[in-house]
Amino acid sequence: EAGVVQSPRYKIIEKKQPVAFWCNPISGHNTLYWYLQNLGQGPELLIRYENEEAVDDSQLPKDRFSAERLKGVDSTLKIQPAELGDSAVYLCASSTRQGGSTGELFFGEGSRLTVL
Amino acid sequence: AQSVAQPEDQVNVAEGNPLTVKCTYSVSGNPYLFWYVQYPNRGLQFLLKYITGDNLVKGSYGFEAEFNKSQTSFHLKKPSALVSDSALYFCAVRRSGSSNTGKLIFGQGTTLQVKP
DSSP: OOOOEEEOSEEEEOTTOOEEEEEEOOTTOOEEEEEEEOTTSOOEEEEEEETTEEEEOTTSOTTTEEEEOTTSSOEEEEESSOOGGGOEEEEEEEEOHHHHHTTOOEEOOOEEEEEO | OOEEEOOOSEEEEETTSOEEEOOEEEOSSSEEEEEEEEOTTSOEEEEEEEOSSOSEEEOGGGOEEEEETTTTEEEEEESSOOGGGOEEEEEEEEESSGGGTTOOEEOOOEEEEEEO
16 A cells, blocks of 8 residues: 655755645545654644645644645645745645544655755 | 653663653643654654553554553553664644544654664
């Protein structure tokens, strides 16, 4: 079974440039999450989707961050414009609805962003 | 507010010796508790969970964890460490209730180094 796939794995951009990250969840997983992991810290939830609906985006900085999951499968997380403090690893995870209830998330390898 | 503390940035043990990675939590209501492991350049992997029931829970790769309500702790343990257990370990908590699905609060992580 294929795991959660993220791309790109690494991205280096200059500040004020836009950047986008893509995530393909495990087949059949209705719930998709974007987490932010700063260096030396644990992941923090940015947004959670149930199918195509964003059911929890309270931690997403909406002035520069946006996300979409148009067909309830793949998702894209965008930052525009990027700031120096956005340098971090962006993790995508997915779960079944039951798995989400019991905390069993499946994480991708992450997209490491460096903003210069 | 919910929080998780992992008091040790790094734990060093010799192969074959028992290991303990400490975690304490703060959450109102009944906690759901989790351990995840992150190997270098890999995504986080679910190890084990405590939802309810027996305070000692067993998980993948021979790991177990003990829930202690009075001490608000959920320490990860293994009777005999392997070099291959060397990785970054995250403790996580979430409040019970469907509105908190997938909203894990992670600790800052503990690096486990097992030496041959």
